[in-house]
Amino acid sequence: MPLFRFLTGWRPARFLALAGPLAGLLAFRLLPADDTEVLRHLVLSVQKFYQTARPETPYLHLDKEAYTAGETVWMRAYVVDAGQHQLDTLSKVLHVELISDRQQVVSRRTLALAGGLGAGQLELADTLAPGTYLLRAYTGWMRNASPDFFYTRRVQVWPAGEPEAGPNAATKVAPNAEAKNRAALRRATQQARQTVARVSAPPDVQFFAEGGNLVAGLENVVAFKAVDYTGTSFELMGQVFDSKNQVVATFKSRHGGMGSFKLTPVAGESYHATFSSAPAGALTVALPPVQASGYVLQVVPSAEAFDITIQQRGGKGGPILLLGQMGSTVGYLGRGQVEGKEIFAARIPKSKFASGIVHFTLFDGQGQPLAERLAFAQNEPALRVALTPSQPSYGPHQPVRVLVAVTDAAGRPVATQLSLAVADAGSTNPWADNIAARLLLTADLAGYVENPGYYFDNPTPDTNQHLDDLLLTQGWRRFAWAPVLAGQAPTQDFGVERSIGILGQITRRDGTPSPQSTLSFLQAKPNKVFFSTVTDDQGRFLINGLGGCDTLRATLQARTDKGRRNLTIRLDPGPAAPKVALPPLPAAPAPALVAALKRGQQQQADERRYHLANTVALSNVNVRGQRQVEADTRRIYAPGNATVIDMNNIPSALGSTVLQVLQGRVPGLTVSGVEPNIQVQIRGNTSFSGSSPLILLDGVPVTIDALAFYPATDVERVEILKGGQAAIFGSRGSGGVIAVYTRRGSPTYDHRQDMAPGILSVRLPGYNCPRQFYAPRYGAGAPALTRPDTRRTTLYWNPTVHTDASGQAQLTFYTSDALGTFQLRAEGLAASGQPALGMGTLEVK
Known part of the structure; x- marks a missing residue:
């Protein structure tokens, strides 16, 4: 047919x-020539778009979906090219951000990529507010398209447990701490719902x-x-x-x-x-x-x-x-x-x-x-990862041997790169995002897709129909036909990141770009580094080749091609946080999740207790004190003798000079003329008529010309001394004293906030270098524990599991004191670009 x-x-x-x-x-x-040209144009337009845009698709495999504040989010990064799903060799840096429901980035990590793979961890602060957060990942190259293509997933963060005070506390969350946690959760949920009631749409x-x-x-x-x-x-x-x-x-x-x-x-x-x-x-x-x-x-x-x-x-x-x-x-x-x-x-x-x-x-x-x-x-299902523990159940501190076997639909073995998590089954969701759902489905769809793993968990005619309903209602977002057919090249404002870098722009005082300006980079620690670069015709610059796991501190200095330094250095702030609404935590979580959260809170209590092992736990202590006022060494006279003009209380100071502000504000002080040709006199009961006042700038005598055009916003205050008030200065103060105190000259001035023209201090976090997941060994010959084994929610995490040509690998780890059902979950990618998925269970009794 x-x-x-x-x-x-x-x-x-x-x-x-x-x-x-x-x-x-x-x-x-x-076909006829006219048809041939049209068809050729369609095919070549699609190919040209992908060859030029080279879109990337990132994915993060996490150890679980729900956390308590204070826990660690363990991550394995996979970045592939969006066209063929091959592991990407373009970008070497992946940015990961945790965003709150208030559209604020609360934590950032930078992962190093090697052949499209990376690993790291994100430590959740124990003070992190409970709620649903958005985890976002992207490369610098992806910013050329749209934030819609960034990888996002929702992560629940629940209240952390607190240890019971006292040396005889049992290894459990104290009852009063549990009550506090429940109250904090109720308050967070209530506040979130009140916010929703005020701002949510129908x-x-x-x-x-x-x-x-x-x-x-x-x-x-x-x-x-x-x-x-x-x-x-x-x-x-x-x-x-x-x-x-x-x-x-x-x-x-x-x-x-x-x-x-x-x-x-x-x-x-x-x-x-x-x-x-x-x-x-x-x-x-x-x-x-x-x-x-x-x-x-x-x-x-x-x-x-x-x-x-x-x-x-x-x-x-x-x-x-x-x-x-x-x-x-x-x-x-x-x-x-x-x-x-x-x-x-x-x-x-x-x-x-x-x-x-x-x-x-x-x-x-x-x-x-x-x-x-x-x-x-759905021609070929995702590669099947069989996870087989060596026995049906285990006791505490027993070795667990897991055989990992990867096969395709025909049962043939496949060499694959995997990551494996063993976590409390109550804190995982089998329908959550996974690597197959990301690469094959959600990467090309606009908007949020709820439980994408559902469509790949157990495909049936019903789930296939549900998937078709999704595609009927979810928009395509990879490209629009009009610019592609017109041959319009994709925007490429951002380059490929091969290392950590500093991206920014140098502008003049009026905000216009400063092209062909020289930017000098000076790093003092850990190694001394100095070099210069030149901005492009839009004043933009990129400093790359940076790296390491330590935070980098450096100074940037800019000057024009004529040597002028009155410039502003603006660093790229990164993409804005998405304005998406996130749901509050469920008021009635599933019983399995409740049990998992209690174990997570208990784990946090144990870890806190470990850090307090060599100290004494105190009850609440209130400390009251008064900040000592640092003496201002610029002043040699008693401040009570002077007439003080506080620039912070003068709205008109903005855009005025200091002499313009003084005019008409102090009785007996006369300011005449126009800057720079200006005269100042102080007339008082004992001041000598006609003599000029002594001008002090941060305690240093200067001429009146030093105050010409001096911005009032750079001045903290001005103090006027008349007659006998200026006697401490002798004959120099016979005409009175005008003491000008600048903000930068104050002993309390924070020079870290000093935005001197053309100079900027930068503090740049290094790579989030992956640390080893703590999984101690037990039994004869095992080394002595250097710290307590507090594993209760995530029992094991291994981001680098490689199966050989036979498609197999074997892993060994030990159980902890935690009892219950744990889920084994493996995700990964074969060299062909085919995703791999597998789940199993582990009982600890």
Whole structure:
């Protein structure tokens, strides 16, 4: 049976079906020259985009999904090229950030990448507020696209436990500490919900026409999605009405607030939906507007193929082109004809694509896009990682030997790079994000996807339908056709990071760029380093080649090509925190999570107690004191004798000189003339008429010219001494004294905040060099413990597990004092770019 067929008005049609771009280019000669050029342009445009943009996709494997404050988040980083999912060799640096629900970055880490792989840890402060946080990862090169492509996942942080005071405390969280933790959690949850009540939007219900067009006179598939303000779904049911309030369709969600129904709209009609389920019961939502003419693209996935139908109404029709691509690979390209009420159909085998999202686009004969549709090809499941402990259950302090075996769908062994976590089963979520969901699904979708691991955990016809509903309602975000077809090169404002660097711009006082300026870099510790670079025509600079695990401290100094230093150095602040709403912690967590959190709190109590082993635990102590005022050595007279002008209390000081501010503010002080030709006199009971006052600048005698054009904002205060008040200065003070005290000259001035023109001190964190996960050995011959074994939630973490050519590896670790069920979870990537997943359980009794 031919791949293309007409269901009505059938007549022969030319078609082209190919397995890849190369085959397509060879087959172009089968078509007329005009078709060949259009097809060639489509294929080459896609290839050029990926070759130029070189998009990257990062993923972070974590040891678990829920933490208590004070714990460590163990991370393994995988960075691949978005086109083929091969481990990336482009970037060498990955930035990881923890962002709060207030859109503030509370912690940053920089991971070193080697061949697309990296590892590190993020220590959660024990004072970290409970709540849901956003973990974000990106490379510098990814900033050329959009923050939408950054890797993000939600992480729950719960209150930490506190140790019971006293030397005889048992190894458990004190009852009063548990009560405090519960109270803190209730307050955090209540505050979060109060904030939500004030600023949250109503539930978001949206409707989407398949292919993008709701065309009159054709049966359209309309999908819908219902989420709350945080992107969390809720189940939905309701009815669709026309403008006469006649029911034309009913609908009910299948999974995750998503579903679809069929509708044949009428030209000139409008449609809206109402709902019979909370929380959307009070909403009325309009469906997309009906188009009098256009094309409808429908894709029905089956086990082995995509059944595609294309129809049009309201126009004459004509030649059409259908392109199916996955990443940089065009797997299908065909040509046909649709005229009148003809139905154009194609059956496209899924075998033409690798596993992942297929982007179908319908073009007219001139190569202009008409409709788009996303579909999923699951040709090969993720590589299976079998995790087999040596025995069904274990006791405390016993060795655990785990056999790791990686095989493909046919059972053949595969050499793979993996990371393995063994964590409390209550703190893990089998439907959470995983490497297969990230690489094959969410990397190319816009917006938050709830529980992406669900679609890969146990694929069935139902989960496949739910996945198709997701793709009907989730937008494609990798690129837009208009700039790609126009040959518009992707923006590349950021280079590839091969090392830690300092990116910034040098500007003049008016904020304009200072091109061709010289920037000097001086580092004193740990090694002395000095070099200079020149800014580009926009005043931008990049200092790279930095690294190490220590925090780098250096000084930057800028000057123009003429040697002037009145410049400002502005460092790149990095991408802004995303303005996304994060849900509060659940008020009633699952019992298994509650048990896991209690063990996490107990672990924190044990670790705190270990650090207090050589000290005495005290109850609350209140310390009161008064800060000692440091003497100002610039003044040799009693301050009570002077008339004081405090510049902090004068709003008009901004933009004025110090002499302009003094004018008319002090009785007997006369300021005349215009700067720099200005005269100052002090008239008092015992001041000699006509004599000039003594001018002091931070205690140093200067002429009046030193105060000409002196900014008032740089002055802390001015003190005026008249007659006998200035006697301590002898004859020099016969005309009175004007003592000017600058902010920078004050003994309490914080020079770390000094933004001297053209000079900037920088403090740059180094790499987050991975440390060894503490997993002690027990039994005969084991070394003596150097610290207590406090493992209660994460029992074992290994970010570098390598299976050999037989697809196998063997790991050994020991259980701790913690009892219960632990989940083994392995994730990784083969050299072919195929993701690997596996889970198992471990019982400790």
